[in-house]
Amino acid sequence: MPTPTLTPDQLDAKAARLHDTAAWQQIITGWEATAPDPVRPSSPAAPGAAEQLPDRRPTDWRDLLSVPVDQLIADSVRGLPATAPRERPLPGRLGAVLPDRLHSWRRIGQPEVRPSTHLAYARQILTEWGWQNTPYRLRNTRGARCICGALLTAHRLGYGSLDTVDRAGAWLVAELRSRGWTGLIGPWNRCPGRTAADALALIDATITRAARAGQ
16 A cells, blocks of 8 residues: 655645635535525505415425425534544554554555544544644654644544545635634644644634535
């Protein structure tokens, strides 16, 4: 099985390019749109006109809805939280400091996951193995990862394809853009004063954003 050589910097750049494409902008536009307001009947033109209106009482509970049932179900599914990581513990502290290529065998037979689920595994990596912001590389000597490093490590451990990694990164960029950050993920990660709590909060918000969009 070929081992990808993608670095955090390369992932960061690829995610930003994907986010800027027209296709991706179409995905994220209107992800939090609500159902249209129900159309209310106009007022009677003259006294006594109400008595002449036909009987419009609903004969079924579906007549009370302003949108189709299928649309309500689809909107509800998009609003569900991201799938929680399966009970598959991370390798121990030794696994954290080993080169990621030595974990590639863990990908064998693993199913594809959604970007929101992949982000949940990246969050688990940052929580259990640690977060680092300087220097910006895959990991430090203790095994702590930056945000992009956690995304790549999650892939090496079998949680999602490289395409999923790119899409998870693009969702992170979308969340950063909503907060007014116009740069890449890496500069945000290593910004002076940034904390591990900030990084986890960013991932949590991105998980919610992606899950509500069905991803």
